Amino acid sequence: MTTQLECLDEHRCFGGRQLRYRHRSESVDGDMTFSIFLPPGNEDTAMPVLWWLSGLTCTDQNFVQKAGAQRKAAELGLIIVCPDTSPRDAGVPGEDDRYDLGSGAGFYVDATQDPWSEHYRMYDYVTRELPSVIREHFNVAQAQSISGHSMGGHGALVCALKNPGKYASVSAFSPIVNPTECQWGVDAFQTYLGEDRASWSEYDACELVRKNTARQPLLVEQGEADNFLDEQLKPDRLEAVCQELDHPLTLNMRPGYDHSYFFIASFIDEHLDYHARHLSGA
């Protein structure tokens, strides 16, 4: 069955096209919006996809408008797909009450708890349904990589660690690496997954490194002046478990940088180069 895409926005950008679409999602049983950058030449040549998962309160638009990634993506021939961060207007009571739960805060998990489980299935959406929609409608190569910021950095790490071989490379900016041990994650996992903590570990990068055997390298960028560093992000937890298990990790601590898109913009080119190298060898 063909998914219908409704084009919401289109801009020429660095010789390519920056597009925004809405479609009916089976995963979340509702409408979802995503943005996609198509580099110049993509009409004739299939190109690999980089998935970008955004953070709390973001939509599919933040990265598109603020990261300045299109210049390098156009040069490298990299399609970038930005999903939204949650279902919207799903009708779940309280979905708009908190910035860190519900709308804008899907946490890339498949909720199992009422009343969230019917719609909040962002893991299924970003790993299965949306890739299939993208393959159906765009000229994409087989190879894909994944990255993201904060909650979306957590999402990127989790998607890659749970699916060895699926992504040619994975990176993250300021990721929540150990959500089962920070307030953002505990609140979200209690809400979406319930009290059974065993189920939480399925969505925790530090826990998944313990179960993982593929040992795909992780690239993590972290600002040292990030307000959320000590309470929520805790990259030292990831560093410790990677060291313990000999899991390859490059953790770039950047003095003076904070949690904002100014940080992402400053280092996104390096990450795009990294992914392009892995994608071309994939």
Add this chain to the structure above:
Amino acid sequence: MTTQLECLDEHRCFGGRQLRYRHRSESVDGDMTFSIFLPPGNEDTAMPVLWWLSGLTCTDQNFVQKAGAQRKAAELGLIIVCPDTSPRDAGVPGEDDRYDLGSGAGFYVDATQDPWSEHYRMYDYVTRELPSVIREHFNVAQAQSISGHSMGGHGALVCALKNPGKYASVSAFSPIVNPTECQWGVDAFQTYLGEDRASWSEYDACELVRKNTARQPLLVEQGEADNFLDEQLKPDRLEAVCQELDHPLTLNMRPGYDHSYFFIASFIDEHLDYHARHLSGA
């Protein structure tokens, strides 16, 4: 007398700093906000300033967040100052009623008409007061250049054409080149300057080219898919008068590009290189 600057925001960005300040402005008799990017090394080395004037509905933030200019500015050692586009909360009746008049729409003129003339003096602000504030507080070199978008492209052209020798170079994206002959400009000039059309020509790039003798080259970038091209921007008017008077103009018409920041981002590096070349020779 030292102007007090209140820092509203600070981010490390491409090794430099992206800052936002509020200060009391004498020109507009009220508080004004501006953003400034300081490249790495500016602590030790005075650097030239590029002024960026934004368009209708914008604040000092749009360019900062969406143009992706900091990467190249950091590389070139170029300070970028983005003023706001009008006074805010000036208390002028109706100032927030229209997107193209009042707040966000100062048009870079010094209003002469009640009730606007007390506050809407953006020409004085961007050409005299703010440069003096910047010199007082930051490590800036003598040389400066100017650019802008749409209403701000108009502003950049007007500031340069009225002040031969003041700016090492001038460029504009999608500028309103002939405001006395388009609806946006006519409405604004009637409101701010009154019915005496002679006073309007002081703020119209096409008219100023006629009076100008310095013949400083103009660089204009224009998307061909810009919704405002035929009704408001009319670059052919500028082309015609420049041709008639042998005024040097480079008008880059870009197929497929629209009026958005995706267009600006796509070509801002070329403009920054252009300004840096002129600034280093200035």
